[in-house]
Amino acid sequence: GAGVSQSPSNKVTEKGKDVELRCDPISGHTALYWYRQSLGQGLEFLIYFQGNSAPDKSGLPSDRFSAERTGGSVSTLTIQRTQQEDSAVYLCASSLVGTGYNYGYTFGSGTRLTVV
Amino acid sequence: DAKTTQPNSMESNEEEPVHLPCNHSTISGTDYIHWYRQLPSQGPEYVIHGLTSNVNNRMASLAIAEDRKSSTLILHRATLRDAAVYYCILRDRQRGGTSYGKLTFGQGTILTVHP
Numbered sequence: 001g002a003g004v005s006q007s008p009s010n011k012v013t014e015k016g017k018d019v020e021l022r023c024d025p026i027s028g029h030t031a032l033y034w035y036r037q038s039l040g041q042g043l044e045f046l047i048y049f050q051g052n053s054a055p056d057k058s059g060l061p062s063d064r065f066s067a068e069r070t071g072g073s074v075s076t077l078t079i080q081r082t083q084q085e086d087s088a089v090y091l092c093a094s095s096l097v098g099t100g101y102n103y104g105y106t107f108g109s110g111t112r113l114t115v116v
Numbered sequence: 117d118a119k120t121t122q123p124n125s126m127e128s129n130e131e132e133p134v135h136l137p138c139n140h141s142t143i144s145g146t147d148y149i150h151w152y153r154q155l156p157s158q159g160p161e162y163v164i165h166g167l168t169s170n171v172n173n174r175m176a177s178l179a180i181a182e183d184r185k186s187s188t189l190i191l192h193r194a195t196l197r198d199a200a201v202y203y204c205i206l207r208d209r210q211r212g213g214t215s216y217g218k219l220t221f222g223q224g225t226i227l228t229v230h231p
Contacts, residue, residue, distance in 0.1 A: 033218060043160065045223040056218065091159045104150065104162030105219065 004027075004108035006092050012114045013082055021077040021111045025094030032075050032097075033105065034067060036088040043091065047097070049075065050097060082115045120204045125226040128194045136189040136225055138204030146195065148207045151189050152220060153200040157208050160203065160221070163189065199229045 001103070005024040009075050026030050035045040047061040049069045064082075069075040079086055089112050093105040120141040130133040140149065147212040164171055164178045166187070171178040177190040192197055203224040 035221075042223050045220060047216055048218045082164070093159070104165060105160070106162065107159030110159050 002084055003076060004092055004094050004106050005107035006111050008111060009096030009109065010112045010114075012116060015040075015084060015115055016081055018078065018080045019082055020089075021079075021090050021092075023057070023094075023108060025073065025074045025075070025092070026106055027054070027073075029094035029096055029106070030072065031095045031097045032069055033093045034075070034077050035091045035093070037110075038088040046077070046090075079113075084115045087115045090110065120222060122204050122222065122225045123203070124223070125228065126153050127228045129160050130195050130196060131158075134189075134191040134194045134198070134227065134229075136202050136204075136227065137186065138188070139186045140206055141185045143206060144154065144208065145205070146208055148205050149178065149180060149187050150205045151176070152201070152203045152205065152219075152221075154199075154200075154224070156199045163202075165207075175177075184216060194227075194229045196229050196231060199227055 002024055011019055032049045032050045035043045037043050037045055047060055047067045048056040055072045064080045067075060067077045077090060078102045089110040091107055093107040095105045098102040119142060126136060126229045148165050148167050152160040152161040153163050164173055164176050166178045166180055168180060170180060177188060179188045181187065189202060201224040203221050205221060206217050206218055
């Protein structure tokens with residue numbers, strides 16, 4: 001597609017339930033990133049995939065959070081046993097990768113997660 | 117991580133130029149300077165980036181100081197649609213650098229454009 005696609009756009013879930021958020025990056029973009037943004041806050045890095053390299057998981061806030069990227073394309077962010085503090089907009093971005101990482105990110109529109 | 121410092125907010129009038137400053141006094145020789153903006157209720161949008169030389173594209177211009185310790189994003193004629201949060205970010209091009217690969221967003225500058 002022309003841009004980064006995320007689904008669902010909105011998700012309301014009950015505390016304690018698991019949720020899966022999907023990201024479909026731009027075709028050919030080998031790097032994929034997940035961020036989250038709580039209301040009125042800045043963007044918080046979660047995880048980064050680059051090709052076949054081991055993902056950089058340094059931003060995942062707890063072991064309830066996990067992500068995978070299948071076939072170097074679509075990625076799924078899973079949050080287990082959701083808590084109210086997980087409520088945020090979850091943003092996915094992708095980019096080309098080359099010498100010096102001299103490329104910009106393209107972000108999706110995000111998934112707004114509300115835990116009630 | 118090399119850090120950036122931006123004013124919390126700035127205001128401009130429509131049709132006037134806007135100069136958004138960013139200080140990055142601890143920048144390393146391998147850091148690129150990236151600018152993104154986030155319009156209300158949207159994901160961030162890439163604006164421009166540079167290393168040493170000034171850069172121009174259809175959205176904006178980036179002026180980089182000779183010592184690279186500061187830069188300025190220039191919107192030549194502000195429109196109401198330019199009202200957004202503008203982020204100045206350093207991105208290390210060198211493998212092993214702490215900001216290699218990923219962008220670390222700060223609080224940015226909230227730009228208000230008055231009609």
